[in-house]
Structure formats: structure tokens, C-alpha cells
Amino acid sequence: MTSDVSASVRSAVGAVIDPELRRSLADLEMVREIDVRDGVAQVGVALTIVGCPASDRIEREVRDAAASVPGVETVEVRLGVMTPDERAALTERLRGGRPARTMPFGPGSLTRVIAVTSGKGGVGKSTVTANLAVAIAAQGASVGLVDADVHGFSIPGLLGLVGADGSVPAPTRIDDLMLPPVAHGVKVISIGMFLRRGRDDEPLGAVAWRGPMLHRTVQQFLTDVYFGDLDILLLDMPPGTGDIAISVGQLLPNAEVVVVTTPQSAASDVAVRSGLVARQTGQRVVGVVENMAALTLPDGSRLALFGEGGGAQVASALSTAAEEVPLLASIPLSTTLRERSDAGTPVVITDPTDPAATSIAQLAAALMAMPRGLQGRSLPFRNA
Numbered sequence: 001m002t003s004d005v006s007a008s009v010r011s012a013v014g015a016v017i018d019p020e021l022r023r024s025l026a027d028l029e030m031v032r033e034i035d036v037r038d039g040v041a042q043v044g045v046a047l048t049i050v051g052c053p054a055s056d057r058i059e060r061e062v063r064d065a066a067a068s069v070p071g072v073e074t075v076e077v078r079l080g081v082m083t084p085d086e087r088a089a090l091t092e093r094l095r096g097g098r099p100a101r102t103m104p105f106g107p108g109s110l111t112r113v114i115a116v117t118s119g120k121g122g123v124g125k126s127t128v129t130a131n132l133a134v135a136i137a138a139q140g141a142s143v144g145l146v147d148a149d150v151h152g153f154s155i156p157g158l159l160g161l162v163g164a165d166g167s168v169p170a171p172t173r174i175d176d177l178m179l180p181p182v183a184h185g186v187k188v189i190s191i192g193m194f195l196r197r198g199r200d201d202e203p204l205g206a207v208a209w210r211g212p213m214l215h216r217t218v219q220q221f222l223t224d225v226y227f228g229d230l231d232i233l234l235l236d237m238p239p240g241t242g243d244i245a246i247s248v249g250q251l252l253p254n255a256e257v258v259v260v261t262t263p264q265s266a267a268s269d270v271a272v273r274s275g276l277v278a279r280q281t282g283q284r285v286v287g288v289v290e291n292m293a294a295l296t297l298p299d300g301s302r303l304a305l306f307g308e309g310g311g312a313q314v315a316s317a318l319s320t321a322a323e324e325v326p327l328l329a330s331i332p333l334s335t336t337l338r339e340r341s342d343a344g345t346p347v348v349i350t351d352p353t354d355p356a357a358t359s360i361a362q363l364a365a366a367l368m369a370m371p372r373g374l375q376g377r378s379l380p381f382r383n384a
Contacts, residue, residue, distance in 0.1 A: 020182075138184075139361075141231040144230045146233065146235045153190045218248060232368075246277075285318050337357070
């Protein structure tokens with residue numbers, strides 16, 4: 001009877017999901033000794049690193065899982081730490097046999113990579129990207145988000161990863177792997193997670209880097225961060241056609257590109273250039289998003305604060321005889337979107353009926369339904 005209860009406890013504890021790695025404790029080989037006597041279950045768990053930030057949550061969920069087994073009245077959880085050899089074996093399993101510092105999202109990957117670009121700043125590209133990532137995750141996909149706007153990073157704030165003191169959680173490191181923080185079901189990495197606030201009330205540090213450092217940063221985000229198996233990887237690109245746009249074109253020639261603009265011609269004329277540069281690197285422009293479009297007022301009239309037609313103009317300018325570039329969404333001006341973005345609570349989950357949220361959710365559905373070519377990709381077929 002005791003051995004049966006112990007086996008049940010091991011099964012229940014093994015099913016607990018590590019909140020950072022998003023895999024079960026059994027799969028990660030973190031469960032250690034299990035001993036049940038006289039209704040008392042002693043459970044050993046080996047954490048990945050000393051000071052694991054998820055230790056409290058893991059201990060709580062392990063305790064609850066063990067206590068749910070019939071015959072267990074009391075649970076004692078003993079937390080330990082993996083040995084260096086165990087950690088090395090774990091990181092090798094997580095990489096799936098790939099050597100360290102290799103790119104998992106290149107042309108052979110089954111992960112869909114979408115770079116969100118704009119010709120100029122101030123068009124709401126990052127706000128659209130953050131909400132789009134959350135909307136896609138809410139529709140059941142596994143989503144990662146790289147904040148590639150190194151100089152003007154804003155994704156941590158938009159997703160509520162900034163604490164009351166202005167701090168941003170740093171990724172957990174397991175040897176040479178970084179585990180990205182998760183916000184609203186999205187795995188996120190940003191340079192803002194590696195900067196520290198100054199003394200007293202000084203703001204988060206600024207980044208003043210040139211091309212080689214920018215290239216290395218984006219490369220490390222793509223190789224050293226463990227995202228796991230993703231359906232979609234989104235990149236929030238910096239505005240314009242500078243160093244990072246070229247680096248991403250070189251590193252991810254298989255990426256699809258969504259161009260964000262506002263309706264006004266001052267933005268739409270420039271937005272075309274970002275699409276043209278992406279196409280020059282071999283990437284495919286899959287659509288245009290018009291942000292800050294006309295707002296329908298309570299009396300039924302329309303307020304076109306930034307004019308109209310810019311998104312359609314960009315889509316037309318980027319279309320070719322061989323491939324039409326569609327206008328995927330026209331997101332109306334929304335004070336709710338602005339307020340929720342400032343608060344770090346994406347409007348697509350806090351106010352899903354807001355017109356802007358509805359438009360972004362439709363954009364997410366359109367992108368997920370869009371067919372993608374499989375040329376150059378290895379499909380998981382085996383000979384019988």
C-alpha cells in the first residue's frame with residue numbers, strides 16, 4: 001500500500017509544470033526521493049539553480065500535488081539544487097541536441113517568425129506588437145517576443161514586466177541558457193532586462209551602441225535565450241532601415257514582415273521603405289497594419305485625426321505583380337488602448353470589446369490563418 005501511494009505521489013508531483021521552462025518536473029528530471037509513511041509524504045525536488053526565482057511557486061504546487069493523493073495527510077518538501085553535471089545534461093536536452101549558441105529559428109525552423117516594422121517612430125508599432133503577441137497566445141499558440149528595438153525598448157512596460165520601483169526582472173540563467181520571463185502567456189526578452197536603475201530615482205539606463213554591438217545583442221537574443229518550442233516568434237523591430245533591420249535580415253531571411261503605419265502620408269511614405277529593405281534581404285512582406293485610424297464617435301461621426309488611406313497606400317506600394325500585400329488591419333484610435341498600454345495591461349485581455357482590441361484580435365486570427373511556404377524546411381516524416 002505504501003509503495004502504491006508513493007508511486008501516486010511521484011506521478012502527481014512529476015506532473016507539476018516548471019513555470020520558467022514550461023515543462024513537467026518529471027520531464028526535467030527534477031523529482032528526487034519520495035517517501036510516504038503513516039500519511040506523511042516527504043518529497044525531494046532538485047531546482048535548476050541556487051536562488052531559483054520560481055522556487056516558492058514550485059514548492060507550493062508540489063505540496064498541493066502531493067497532498068491531493070489519497071492517503072497523504074501531511075507533505076514535507078525538501079528543495080535541493082542540481083549538480084553541475086545534471087544541469088549540463090538538462091541544457092543539452094533543452095537544446096534538442098543542437099550545439100550551444102546555434103540559431104533555432106533559421107530557414108529550417110518550423111517556428112513562424114514575424115518581424116513587425118515601421119518606417120518611423122511614434123506610429124504605435126510596439127503597442128501593436130505587444131497586444132498582437134498576447135492576442136495570438138490567447139488563441140492557443142505558443143508565442144515568443146523579442147524586443148529588437150534596443151535603443152528604444154518599451155515591450156517590458158507594455159506587458160507589465162516593470163515593477164513599482166521601475167525594475168525589470170532579469171532572465172534566469174541555467175549555465176549558458178537564459179530563460180525569458182513570461183507575461184500574459186508570452187515569453188519575452190528585451191535589453192531592458194539587463195539594465196539597472198541608477199541611484200535614487202534615476203531612470204533605467206540608456207543604450208548607446210553602434211552596429212557591431214547591436215548585431216551581437218540581437219544574435220544572442222536568438223541563440224542564447226531558451227524559448228522552447230514556439231509556434232510564432234514576433235520581433236518588435238526598431239523604426240527605420242538601420243543596423244538592426246539589416247542584421248535581422250541576415251540572421252532571419254525566412255522572416256515574414258508586417259509593416260505598421262498611421263494613415264497620414266508623412267508616416268505611410270516612410271513606411272514603404274522598411275518593407276522594401278526587408279524584401280531586399282529576402283524576407284517576405286505579408287501585410288500592412290494601419291494604426292491610429294479613424295475613430296467612430298458616439299454620435300456616429302468619424303474622427304480621422306491623422307487622415308485616412310495611408311495603410312492602403314502602403315499596401316498598394318508594396319504589392320507586386322507576383323504578390324499582393326494586403327491591408328491586414330485598420331486599428332482605430334483608442335484612449336483605452338493608450339491607458340492600458342501605459343498600465344502594462346494589454347487591452348486585448350482587459351477590454352476585448354474595445355474597437356482597437358477587436359481589430360488586433362482579428363489581426364492575430366488573420367496572421368494565424370495565413371498560409372506559409374514550407375520550402376527549405378524539414379518536415380518530421382520518418383520511414384516506416
